[in-house]
Amino acid sequence: MSSAKQWIAFLAIVRVEVQRIFRMWTQTILAPALTSALYFLIFGKVIGQRMGSWDGHSYLKFIAPGLVMMSMIISSYDHTGFAFYLARFQRCIEEMLVSSMKNLTMLLGYVAGGVIRGLIVALVISMVALLLVDIQFYSLVVIITMAVLVCTLFSLVGMINAIYAKTFDGIAFIPTFVLTPMSFLGGVFYSVQQLAPFWRTLSFFNPITHFIEVFRYGFLGIQTPYLKETYIGLSGLILVVFFYVAYLIRIGKGIKT
Secondary structure, X not given: OOHHHHHHHHHHHHHHHHHHHHHOHHHHHHHHHHHHHHHHHHHHHHHHHHHOEEOOXXXXXXXXXXXXXXXXXXXXXXXXXXXXXXXXXXXXXXXXXXXXXXXXXHHHHHHHHHHHHHHHHHHHHHHHHHHHOOOOOOOHHHHHHHHHHHHHXXXXXXXXXXXXXXXXXXXXXXXXXXXXXXXXXOOOOOOHHHOOHHHXXXXXXXXXXXXHHHHHHHHHOOOOOOHHHHHHHHHHHHHHHHHHHHHHHHXXXXXXO
């Protein structure tokens, strides 16, 4: 298959995934938006009035970037996890494998779908936040690059889970019992600098902590000492996970067996 036809195949997968997002918009877009709106109202408006200023910003403004990041992570993961597992379950993945489409084209198509869903959710929740609090974006470059990179990473992680999962419950396990707790412990509702030394050290080894801090820097300008290191580490994680997923697809793990 020529490069032009590979491109057409890639766009076909992306189109199907985007159609899935808007066809199931109550689950893919509305549900995370409503959940985040409740967090904003309860933690930001009710509790936040008693919290005072955090790093020179209102509590509602402080938690907004973390809530956007948390929803973005879970949405991008969920999309590729369920989409790729559904393709396995319905066995339509086999039609792609026997076609002249390259494995790389298929992989990039599914990841692109996850990234698009994550970015759409991030945009919607950011708009919800802007309705409740006035946020002057400090660096759109940091916000956009971090959003794309984080969505890419967790879309790839969703692919790994989809490859190894035996049932649909296996897909839901990771976001419920791993990603959400890691996000909460990553400083969504507080600054890790205010933790006791033990918990602050523990949070240092949680990568989502650094993703949220850099994302918060892009929104509010709150300085983080690991800006460059976070970008380098995130890019390295993406490469490692990408090649691992490509390897799993090449050997047919969970697909040909």
